[in-house]
Amino acid sequence: MNTPRDPSPSRRVRAKGDGTVYQRKDGRWEAAGYVLAPGNTRKRVRVYGSTRTEALAKLTEKIASSNRGVPVPSAQGSVSAYLTYWLEAVAVHQLRENTHTRYTACVNQYLVPGLGKKKLAKLTAKDVRTWLNQVRTTCQCCARGIDASRTQPRCCAAGACCSKRLSPLTLAYIHSVLKSALEHAVREEEITRNVARNVRTGTPRPRRFEPLTADEARQFLAAVRNDRLFALYELALRAGLRKGELLGLQWEDLDLQTGTASIRRTLQRTQTGGLTALPTKTRASERRIALPSECIHSFKEHREVQEGEEGEREAAADDWRDNGLVFSTPAGGPIDPANLNRSFRSLLDRAGLRRIRFHDLRHSTATLLLEQGVELVVVKELLGHAHIGVTATVYAHVRLRLQRNAIDLLSHALQVSNEATGQHDDRDESPLRAATIR
Structure with missing residues (x-):
């Protein structure tokens, strides 16, 4: 009685759902089977290899991914x-x-x-x-x-x-x-x-900025005191608003009685709409802030210049564009952010200060507040950051400086405590030698 031979590798019977493997006429091996496709459907896929083992391994990998619920990619384009x-x-x-x-x-x-x-x-x-x-x-x-x-x-x-x-x-x-x-x-x-x-690209170093010091901030405010947009620069420096938030501010957003301002929009130049009022940068940027008393006084003076009997509205007459903007051109239109940048650089030169970006006024606000001991969460709410981690990362250099001040204060406190108790510092004396333990 003759014993039947095992079937050839290409003809070997596979279990249901394992797919099929066979050798093509060109010598390559092809494996085909059904796998999960987008939309919870089944799709027949084909893989190829130079050997049966290679083709079978590729098909097994796809079937295993399908069994885990991962659909086969459907993208065929570039x-x-x-x-x-x-x-x-x-x-x-x-x-x-x-x-x-x-x-x-x-x-x-x-x-x-x-x-x-x-x-x-x-x-x-x-x-x-x-x-x-x-x-x-x-x-x-x-x-x-x-x-x-x-x-x-x-x-x-x-x-x-x-x-x-x-x-x-x-x-x-x-x-x-x-x-x-x-x-x-x-x-x-x-x-x-x-x-x-x-793929890891590495964490790039944050862009360096040079905020104004307290002396430079006072010098800047004194130099721009007679500028028609003095209230804008003062609010930027005292409250840390973004440039677009300042230019998009409307009179209806201000409550000078309670001393608050609602930040609801930002003014930006777009390719399709030109100067356009858009929603704030993030949801956290839409906020209500307390106005400094100096800014409230500046707003009242600014409104008198804009709306007074001999103000800009009367001078513009029929050319006046009533947009309700707090900071506008002499004709009532929106101010182009690029024009504000040029005016700002001219004011810096007039004040004898170094060139900085307009956005550095915002950095100056946060830096000066942190150096005065204001809590990080308060600065985060004032600036309208989405997360407190953003505030902590951007102003890490200030926190290091505050740590140094805190360490110095602690050292001073400990020194005063030693003098009060009559204890002296033995750090300069030779340390005691411990007895040898055998």
Whole structure:
């Protein structure tokens, strides 16, 4: 009696649900099986390998992921196609217009040229890391042809590369945009994981700023005392409001009787609407703050200049634009943030102070408050930060200075205590030697 032979590896019977494995005519091995697809459906997938073991391992991995409830990626297009879809159909409804404009520039200038041709479903963390390392070491004049488009080239096109590389902050921003796009692809079950999250770019150093000291702040307020926007600069320095919040402030937001102001909107220039009043930066930015008594007096003077008998409204006559803005042009229109920056720089020069950004007035407010011993949570509420961790991180240098002051105070207290009890400090004497224990 002849014993039947075992079936060949390619013909071996597999259990139900394990899929099939067979050798193709070209010599490669193909494995196919049903896995979970988006929408709680089943989909037949095929994988390939040079050996039966390799093809079977790939199929087993996909079936195992399917059994854990992870659907197979449905993305068939390129990274470029998905980024375009994400910007036009998703991000445009979730981001402010200026933020969406920056995202679009980031995608067009960096992400699409670097990763756009890769398949979205096949993008790996190694691809992202390799590309980021390349961008980090590439001169942007060379990569983007900036110098070649100049009338008189002075860099790469002239044979003298300036090695203009992206800053760590810009690299981190590009990385964050890619992470946001891929995170949405995961939520839509286009891909199974966000590979950009597995890439570490390092924590960039925060942007350095030089806030005004108390003496410089007093010098600045004295220099701008006769400026028509003195109330704006005083409020910026005493309350730490953002530039857009100051320019978007309306008279109906002020309650000079109780001395409070409601921050509800911000004025920004957008590409489509020009100067537009938008909601505050975050939900925490919409807040109610107490006004300093000096600011209340300045507001009353400012309103008299704007609404008085011989004020700006009367001078403008029919040209007056009634927008209800506290700080406006002499004709009542909104003030362009760029024009405010230029006026601010001129005032700094007139006051004999160093050049700082307008936003550094806000930093000056927080720094001076913390140095006066104001609680961090109070500063956070005044500035309208979403989380107290933001306040603590931005003003870490102030906290270190306060720690030094606290340590010095403690040292002084201990020294006074020693003198009162008649004890002397034995730190300069030789320490006692302990007996040897055998």
